[in-house]
Amino acid sequence: MSNEFHVKGVNIAKLPSDYGSTGFKMFKGSTLNDVEIAYETWGELSINKDNVVLLFTGLSPSSHAASSELNQEKGWWEYMIGPDKPINTNKYFVICVNSLGSCFGSTSPASIDKSTDKIYGLSFPELSIEDIAKAGHGTLQMLGIDHVHTVIGPSMGGMTALAYALMYPKSLTNLIVISAAARALPFTISIRSLQRELIRSDPMWKNGDYDKKTSPLNGMKLARKLGLMSYRAANEWRERFNRARIPKNETKKMFDIEFEVENYLNHNSEKFVSMFDPNCYLYLSRAMDLFDVAEHGGTVNAGLAKIHTKRNLIVGVKSDILFPIDQQTELAEGFKKAKKNVKFEKLDSIQGHDSFLVDEHNFSKVIYDFFID
Numbered sequence: 001m002s003n004e005f006h007v008k009g010v011n012i013a014k015l016p017s018d019y020g021s022t023g024f025k026m027f028k029g030s031t032l033n034d035v036e037i038a039y040e041t042w043g044e045l046s047i048n049k050d051n052v053v054l055l056f057t058g059l060s061p062s063s064h065a066a067s068s069e070l071n072q073e074k075g076w077w078e079y080m081i082g083p084d085k086p087i088n089t090n091k092y093f094v095i096c097v098n099s100l101g102s103c104f105g106s107t108s109p110a111s112i113d114k115s116t117d118k119i120y121g122l123s124f125p126e127l128s129i130e131d132i133a134k135a136g137h138g139t140l141q142m143l144g145i146d147h148v149h150t151v152i153g154p155s156m157g158g159m160t161a162l163a164y165a166l167m168y169p170k171s172l173t174n175l176i177v178i179s180a181a182a183r184a185l186p187f188t189i190s191i192r193s194l195q196r197e198l199i200r201s202d203p204m205w206k207n208g209d210y211d212k213k214t215s216p217l218n219g220m221k222l223a224r225k226l227g228l229m230s231y232r233a234a235n236e237w238r239e240r241f242n243r244a245r246i247p248k249n250e251t252k253k254m255f256d257i258e259f260e261v262e263n264y265l266n267h268n269s270e271k272f273v274s275m276f277d278p279n280c281y282l283y284l285s286r287a288m289d290l291f292d293v294a295e296h297g298g299t300v301n302a303g304l305a306k307i308h309t310k311r312n313l314i315v316g317v318k319s320d321i322l323f324p325i326d327q328q329t330e331l332a333e334g335f336k337k338a339k340k341n342v343k344f345e346k347l348d349s350i351q352g353h354d355s356f357l358v359d360e361h362n363f364s365k366v367i368y369d370f371f372i373d
Contacts, residue, residue, distance in 0.1 A: 009040055009064070009068050009070030009071030010038050010039070010040055010063060010064070010071075010105055011038070011039050011040065011041070012036050012037070012038055012039075012105060013036065013037045013038075013039060013138070013139040013142045013143070014034075014035075014036050014142070015035040015036070015037060015135065015138040015139070015142065016138070016141075016142075024134075024135075024138075026125050026126065026127070026128065026131050027128035027130035027131050027134070028125070028126045028128055030125030030126060031125070032107065032124075032125055033114070033115065034107070034114050035100065035107045035135065035138070036105070036106060036107050036111075037097055037098065037100060037105075037106045037107070037135050037136070037138070037139045038062070038063050038097070038098040038104060038105025038106045039063050039095055039096060039097045039098065039139055040063045040064055040065065040068065040071075040095075040096050041093065041094065041095050041096075042066055042068055042081055042082065042089045042093075042094045043089035043090070043091070043092055043093040043094055044093060045093040045143075045145075046093065049144070049145050049146070049147070050147065050149060051091065051092050051093050051149055052092070052093050052094075052095060052140070052145055052147070052148045052149055053087055053092045053093070053094045053095070053148070053149055053150045053151075053152060054095050054097070054136060054140065054148045054150070054151045054152070054164070054172075055077075055081075055094060055095065055096040055097070055152050055153065055157070056096075056097065056099070056132065056133070056136060056151070056152070056153035056156075056157035056158075056160035056161055056164070057076075057096065057097075057098065057099060057102075057153070057154075057156070057157045058154055058155035058156045058157050059099075059155065059156045059281075059284045059285065059288065060272070060276060060281075061076040061104075062076075062098055062102070062104035062105070063096045063097060063098040063104065063105065064076065064096075064104075065077040065078075065080075065081055065094075065096040066078050066080070066081035066082055066094075067082075076357065077356075077357070079360040079364060080363070080364065080367060081094055085364075086363075086364050086365075086367040086368035086371065087152075087367060087371065088371065091371075092149065092150075092371070095139070095140070095143075097135065097136045097139050099132045099135075099156070099160070099284065100127070100131050100132050100134075100135035101124075101127045101131070101132065101280060101283045101284050101287065102280055102284065103276060103277035103280040106135070108120070108124070108277070108279075108280045108283070109121055109122070109124040109208070109277065109279035109280050109282075109283055110277040110279060110280055120279075121208040121209055121279055122207065122208035122209075122279065124279070124283060127283045127284070127286070127287045128287050128290055128291065129156070129159045129160050129163045129287050129288065129290070129291040130163045130167060130291075131287075132160045132163070132287070133160050133161075133163035133164040133167055133168075134167065136160070136164060137164065137167070137168055137171065140171075146171065147170075147171055147172065147173070148171060148172040148173070149172075149173055149174060150172070150173065150174040150175070150176060150371075151164050151165060151172045151174070151175055151176070152175075152176035152177075152178070153176070153177065153178065153180065154178035154179050154180065154356045154357075155178070155179050155180055155323070155353065155356075156180070156284065156287075156288050157178075157180070158177040158178050158179060158180020158181075159180050159181070159288060159291050161175060161176065161177055161180075162175075162177060162180070162182065162293060162307075162331075163291065165307040165309060166293065166296045166303060166306055166307060167296075169306060169307060169308040169309075170308065172309060173309060173310050173311070174309055174310060174311045174312070174313075174370075175307065175309045175311075175312045175313070176312075176313045176315070176367070176370065177312075177313070177314050177315070177328075177331060178315040178356050178363075179315065179316060179317055179320055179323050179328070179353055179355070179356055180323060180327075180328075180331075181323045181327035181328070181330070181331070182292070182293035182294070182300045182303070182304070182327070182330060182331055182334070183291060183292040183293060183294065183300070184288055184289050184291065185327070187321075188230075188288075188289075188322055188323065189289045191226065191227075191230050191322070192285045192286075192288065192289055193289070194226060195223035195224075195226055195227060195281075195285060196223070196281075196282050196285055196286065198219045198222040198223045198226070199216055199219040199220055199223050199278050199281065199282060200219070200282070201219060202216030202217075202218050202219030202220075203216075204216040204217070204218070204219075205219060205278065208279050208282075210278070215273075215277075215278055216278050217273050219278070220269075220272070220273040220276070220278050220281070221266075221269040221270065221272075221273055222269075223281065224268070224269040224272045224273065225265045225266075225269045228265055228268055228269070229265070230321060230322045230352075230353065231322065231352060231353045231354040232351055232352040232353070232354055233319035233320070233321065233350055233351065233352035235319065235350050236319070236350045236351050236352060237261060239350070240261075240264075241259070241260045241261040241264065243259065244259065244260040244261075245258060245259060245260065246258065246259065246260055246262075246263050300330065300334055301334045301337055301338065304331070304334035304335055304337075304338055304340075305334075305337075305338035307335075307338075307340065309340070309341075310341060311341050311342075311343075311370075311373070312335050312340055312341060312342040312343070313342070313343050313345065313366070313370050314328050314331045314332045314335070314342060314343070314344045314345070315328070315344075315345045315347065315356075315363070315366055316328030316329070316344070316345070316346055316347065317346075317347050317348075317349045317351075317352065317353070317355045317356075318346060318347065318348055318349075319348075319349060319350050319351070319352045319355070320352050320353045320355070321352060321353070322352070322353040323353060325346060328344065328346075329344070332344035343370075345366045347359070347362045347363070347366070348362070349362050349363075
């Protein structure tokens with residue numbers, strides 16, 4: 001297609017100006033020009049284009065959800081997508097989009113504003129989950145796809161899947177929402193607020209006007225450590241690490257890393273900050289806090305009643321402290337009140353919010369069963 005190009009399996013869709021000449025209109029009222037969305041695909045599109053599965057990601061992943069011939073590196077949902085896997089690419093054409101506002105190929109605060117030839121930074125418009133959903137829909141339009149068999153998303157991707165179903169109710173048949181919610185509640189908002197404050201408090205942040213060589217790495221590391229603590233559950237921390245110590249080092253100083261769990265947090269935070277842009281993190285994090293299904297109907301239940309999918313699957317994890325199981329219960333009950341076909345799966349995974357990434361046994365079965373029904 002003339003509107004995309006390939007880089008190691010990643011495609012870039014150049015979205016049309018809001019289906020006119022006025023730019024990409026954002027949910028909060030601003031306009032963004034020259035929008036590009038990175039995406040990857042697996043499987044073959046059917047002749048009738050009726051086998052599409054659209055996948056939205058969490059806050060931090062790229063569009064590389066699974067390996068492919070073009071990119072053989074393992075993806076963040078490798079066990080879920082592929083031939084004869086729960087989302088079977090022998091049958092379905094899977095499209096995973098990198099979120100608008102993310103730094104893995106899509107237009108974001110880390111992108112160059114072509115009108116100024118400078119990085120957007122904080123001049124990037126206010127971002128909403130609805131904008132991410134709209135960009136996903138625009139990507140499908142560029143591919144000539146008008147209808148989706150299933151829209152699926154975990155965490156922030158679950159919120160985006162909900163937004164998609166609200167905004168384009170006639171464009172999808174089924175919906176899967178994993179470890180997400182109709183809106184963020186105070187505990188989750190406070191966690192993400194503190195993460196953003198840690199980044200903004202780093203002197204190297206410079207009000208968002210940093211460069212790659214002098215970015216606020218310390219603030220990002222602390223924000224990521226706090227995030228990691230909320231993504232997992234206390235029992236898993238205890239089972240994995242207990243009070244294990246790292247090997248003694250004669251050069252160790254007072255308050256250096258002592259425990260294996262500290263070492264784990266430090267290693268993973270360093271890995272993350274080497275890949276992710278701080279301003280993108282701020283924008284995406286805030287978008288999650290701002291999202292509220294009630295904005296689409298007055299109440300959460302009224303909003304959910306506007307979704308017209310044939311089948312809905314809500315998946316929650318009992319050990320999740322970031323999006324507790326009662327928030328998935330709220331979604332399931334809202335669908336039931338609207339007389340929608342919904343199945344609610346409460347999983348006993350011990351890995352907390354991140355269970356969908358690592359608990360292959362439980363999640364594979366749930367998703368496999370949905371797609372063979």
